[in-house]
Amino acid sequence: MNEQHNPWFDATVQQLNDPQNQRVWSVIVSLFGDLAQEKGAQISGSALTRIITPMGIKPEAIRVALHRLRKDGWIESSRAGRASVHYLTEYGRNQSAAVTPRIYERHAAAPSEWHLLIAEDGAGQATLDEVLLLPSYVAVNRTAALGHGPMPRNLDDLMAAGVSSIAVPEWLKLRLFPEHLRDACAALQLDLKKISAPPAGLTPAQTGTLRTLLVHRWRRVVLRHPDLPPGFHPADWAGESCRALVFALLDKLPRPDLTALDGLSE
Amino acid sequence: MNEQHNPWFDATVQQLNDPQNQRVWSVIVSLFGDLAQEKGAQISGSALTRIITPMGIKPEAIRVALHRLRKDGWIESSRAGRASVHYLTEYGRNQSAAVTPRIYERHAAAPSEWHLLIAEDGAGQATLDEVLLLPSYVAVNRTAALGHGPMPRNLDDLMAAGVSSIAVPEWLKLRLFPEHLRDACAALQLDLKKISAPPAGLTPAQTGTLRTLLVHRWRRVVLRHPDLPPGFHPADWAGESCRALVFALLDKLPRPDLTALDGLSE
Known part of the structure; x- marks a missing residue:
């Protein structure tokens, strides 16, 4: 089964992609964190390829990144004939779980102790x-x-x-909230504002691509600034606007079922 | 009328005197602050001489210090024939009143805002x-x-x-509470501990001498350290022990009446 051609999808991938600073292993970490973080969750090699290649990343680069992630203890892979499946190790799951609350927090930090x-x-x-x-x-x-x-x-x-x-x-x-972070945030805000509502008919893999890109961009902003309430934000801080835009779009791209992803990979 | 000879008085003056760092004008400021701070209070020149000379300060040095205090606007003097009287100016009273609460505070600072x-x-x-x-x-x-x-x-x-x-x-x-202050405080504590209860029969001027010396020593410690509760004190801080000893002795040397001091000066 071939991916459906979808102009909205192509444009949105273009919008969310940040080819300047795209480390493939880091994209894969974002992908597993979003789609297959639970114990027992696994993603087939072909599903991985179909989610990642629309970002302009070559299959060879995915193989190299998976090799590195296995070497670093993040991921394990197993084979069943010509097919391969990949899943987070316990270490990888723990690393992922450690940052999940901050990445997926929908509300700005509240004044606290x-x-x-x-x-x-x-x-x-x-x-x-x-x-x-x-x-x-x-x-x-x-x-x-x-x-x-x-x-x-x-x-x-x-x-x-x-x-x-x-x-x-x-x-x-x-x-x-230093300048490079404020700038990265303002750029993300600008990109997110240009994205219209997703049309019907996206495939599970396309949804996976978009969620991965979105989480990946947001993760690189949200994990680099301290979790502080509005009283600490500079006047031009776009972080909270980004947060709202990220979750508004994620909500319109419900997390695809791993079986649906794998169904497409057969 | 001559001052009674009193060995306890001589020994105690010796104990409380700090000739190393004795500025006469500063002693006079302590004296007025303790004995004649109220509006209208005045001390005759001869009473001043009898209170201060037992500290080992010459009448000429008192005249010089009074001259300086007049020049600085602290004190005014007036004459009635051969006799002179001295009193604080409004400026002098305000300066004195500004530090009186800290000098005469019997209780250590409490934890606060x-x-x-x-x-x-x-x-x-x-x-x-x-x-x-x-x-x-x-x-x-x-x-x-x-x-x-x-x-x-x-x-x-x-x-x-x-x-x-x-x-x-x-x-x-x-x-x-730096070392020089802790040392000054420890020295005062040691001196105060050596002083036994005052005997009966001190003259009003002798009481004035002792109160002035006591307030002067304490003033130079209490005004030089910050007013902070016990949680801020070094383990060897003698300030609070000094405070207790100072007020125990002051209570046994009730402030003499200015008329009694002046009566003796005739």
């Missing part, structure tokens, strides 16, 4: 740098970090203060 | 330096200040956070 950690000038900065490796912290300046959630028990010689209210100056907003 | 102001690295430090001129702020490090009371309205591009709880590391305690 914050604390500040402040280091001594000089020597204390190394301690703070350790803290900033944790996902719940963002740097305020060289000696202060803002943390989400309750205060840690082991303070490692940092001053700690529970925060009851907060006022965020412009320089901090721009530091937390 | 705090906020943190955090500056951007580099340029922001100048803004923070301005804030640190206000008496309600202490420096945490080069880019953070802890403030007492509610958040200011004009934040001048600083990040501001209301503080709901606070954990103070050792380096910050030592920064807020």
Whole structure:
């Protein structure tokens, strides 16, 4: 069975594709995270090819990326005659599950429990740098970090203060949401606004292609900015507009059944 | 009438005197603040001489200090024949009243409402330096200040956070209560502990000498450290012990009547 030709699909793939910075292994990670994250879920090699090649990625590049993902412990593959199936390893599932809540969160972060950690000038900065490796912290300046959630028990010689209210100056907003991120977000917003409602008759693989592209673009924005409520956003921050547009489109492209994908691959 | 010789008085003056760093004009400021701060209160030149000379300060040095205090607008003097009287100007009373609550506060600072102001690295430090001129702020490090009371309205591009709880590391305690201050406090504590209960029969001027010395020593400690609750104190901080000893002794040396002081000067 051949893919139906669909001009809307071709245009939308064009719109969502970001060929400048397209790592195939990373696209496959987005794909598995969206379509086959559950234990036991698997995708056939031919379904994978049909979902990914419309993005302009060659089958050979997919094979190389799968090889790398197997080497890195993300994916396992098995063969049944000429057909192959691929699935996430436990490690891959855990890595994927760790970021799923942030990628698929439909609502902007709400004001919440914050604390500040402040280091001594000089020597204390190394301690703070350790803290900033944790996902719940963002740097305020060289000696202060803002943390989400309750205060840690082991303070490692940092001053700690529970925060009851907060006022965020412009320089901090721009530091937390730097220019390259604001630009990437504005570009995604522009691309998403150009996409009209999906027509009827998309194949499961086409839906897979579009969902993968959409999640992939969004993932690279949402995971690169801190999860902070609107009081922290610069005036020109398009992130929340992107979030709304991403989920509006995803909702119109319901996740295809893996059996439907595989049915097409026979 | 001559001053009674009193060995306890001589020993205690010796104990409380700090000849190393004794500015006569500053002693006189302590004296007026303690004995004659109210509008209309005045002290005769001879009473002043009898209160101050037991500290080892010469009448000529008192005259020089009074001259300086008049020139600076703290004190006015008037003459009635050979006798002179001195009193605080309105400016002097206001200056004195501004620090009286801290000097005479019998209880350590209680945990209270705090906020943190955090500056951007580099340029922001100048803004923070301005804030640190206000008496309600202490420096945490080069880019953070802890403030007492509610958040200011004009934040001048600083990040501001209301503080709901606070954990103070050792380096910050030592920064807020530096070594020279801890040493001065420990020395005062040692001196105060050596002083036994005052015997009966002190003259009003002797009581004035002792109160002035006591308030003067305490003033130079209490006004030089930030007014912070016990959670901010280093383990070896003697300030609160000093406070208790100072007020225990002051209570045994009731403030003499100005008329009693003047009566003795005739």
